[in-house]
Amino acid sequence: MNKKMELDIINLHCAGIDVGSRSHFVAIGQDLSDVKEFGVYAEDLQDICNWLLGNGINSVAMESTGSYWQNLYAELAKNGFDIILANGKFTKNAKGKKTDVKDARWIQKLHALGLLSSSFLPDETTEILRTYCRQRTNWLQLAAEASNKMQKYLKLLNMRLDVVVKDVCGLTGLKIIEDICKGNLDPNSLAKHRHYNCRKSEEEIAKALKGNNRQDFLFGLKQEFESYQFYQKKIADCDKQIDRFLKKQINLDPIKKKLKTKAKPYKRINKNAPKIELNQLAFQYFGGIDLMQIEGLSHATVLTIISEIGSEGFNKFPTAKHFTSWMRLAPNNKISGGKVLSHRTPKGSNRIKTALRQAANAIGNLKDTHLSNFFRKIAFKKGRQVAVSATARKLAVIIWNMVTKKQAYQPPTDYLFLDQKRKMGLVKRIKKQINKFDIKPEDLDFSTS
Known part of the structure; x- marks a missing residue:
């Protein structure tokens, strides 16, 4: 007896768009008459929205092709469409000869069946x-x-x-x-x-x-x-x-503006670091969370985190595991027959991943800190490259927990910044001189009462 299996339609009134450099192919169904080609000018983008609205479409899926999707995405968002911006690797397995019309219909079909997930996009x-x-x-x-x-x-x-x-x-x-x-x-x-x-x-x-x-x-x-x-x-x-932009955004938020506590500017500022008060601005931007307290994080790294994902972007990831997986820092386990065939991290990168890997590499050169000890343990077992990835993932988990849960950084082993080390060294030398010359408080006119 032959059994026929069908997939349920999740998005009934949806469309798929194959984005191109000179034209966009829009499909509202699987028939050839349901596919229409539009140009890329401003009037053409408005025509796409009018055609979709005229056909009762409320949800649209399209590929993130280069930078050609951005103007179309903005126009669709302005007209109130629910937009799925899908990664190209999830839509490329169409059967047979590849054409723009077939791609648009394939994207529409996948979106109708609910098989496409949206990529992360920061707020405006x-x-x-x-x-x-x-x-x-x-x-x-x-x-x-x-x-x-x-x-x-x-x-x-x-x-x-x-x-x-x-x-x-x-x-x-x-x-x-x-x-x-x-x-x-x-x-x-x-x-x-x-x-x-x-x-x-x-x-x-x-x-x-x-x-x-x-x-x-x-x-x-x-x-x-x-x-x-x-x-x-x-x-x-x-x-x-x-x-100017950061100060304007902080002033617009009354909660961030009222923060009186100042971040501790201990870290040495690199000559290529932005010439702004990033310590305090980042402290206020994240609502009283000082990311600079994490050893290895430079001003450039914190600025990359602020500009690439923002304070509200962390909330789009339910857990730290989702966040590390999005950055391609989590192991990609491939299991067959109960046996792990591979657990390499997937290919691909973004600017936050690059910044965290650079910070992890700097942590590997530090001494006697919580993260540097973790780095050396992994490096001893599997080499420095694996240690950089593992430490970058650990940094991502720490940052996600700090920003989303409003937790301060509290490592088991305290890390002393350069100014703190100089202060402790100065105090140590003064105590040594006092003991050497047997100096007493009254000799320096210090009041002991």
Whole structure:
């Protein structure tokens, strides 16, 4: 006896859209007459919405194809449609020859049967901040390229500035390069720009700056220096825009605005960190949760978390396991016949995952902390690469619990930041001197009452 199995229709009045660069194919059913092609201009997007509304459609599914979906998504959302933005890997298994019409019908069929899940999308506020932060990252990458090219031209000029200074784009290096671009090629004069923190002496710096003075290399150095200055100005503009936007959002929220407690600014600020009060802004943005207390998290990492997911985005994940799985940091177990065939983390990445992996790598260089001890235990068993992924996942779980449950970071082993270590070292040296010279409180006119 033959049995026929049918799937129930979950979304009765739904449509599927195959998004393209020059046209969109919209399917409201499985017949060829139910598929219609539209353009990509603003009027065409409005025509799509009018056609869907005229056919009683209330739910739409489409692929996240490049950046072509964004304008269509915004127009559909404005007209009140329930939108499913699906990952392309869940819609690519259509049988037979691939065409745009068949893709649109296949997406509509999967959505009607309830087999598509929506991708994570941040709220509009976070999306705006994300644009500013990603633009800042682009300028940082261009500035790094200009810095590398400046070092290349200095080497071709036989001016080994990279040997005598730690950072060519530091205080000493930039002043020397600027003077060279102005036409000063005297090594002794250039060496006078030495900062007092520089370990090398003026004599050694002058010795390293005796070059061949080729005009073509000097021209290239000047061009790259001007580009570097331009990029730094653009980065500063982005910092100002991010600062204004964050303060505006905090002022709009009366609960966050009333927070009086200040975050502890213990961590050393990297030169590429945004020139804003990110410690306090992040503390208020997350409603009194100080992510900076987690060892290994830098200002750039916290800014990435704020701009990529936001404070409300964490609530879209029911558990920390859902959050780590979305970031592709959780093991992907493949089991057959009761045997685990593979447990590798799935392929794919996003900016938060990259930021947390960089933070995990920095944690691996720390000493005697809760997370660094965990890192070394995993690294001893399975290697550093696995330890980076495992520590990044642990960081994701900690951050999710802190933000969603409003819990402070309380590791079993306390981590001392640089300023705390200096304070403890100073106190220790003072106590040693007091014991050495047998100094008593009355000798220093200290009141003991």
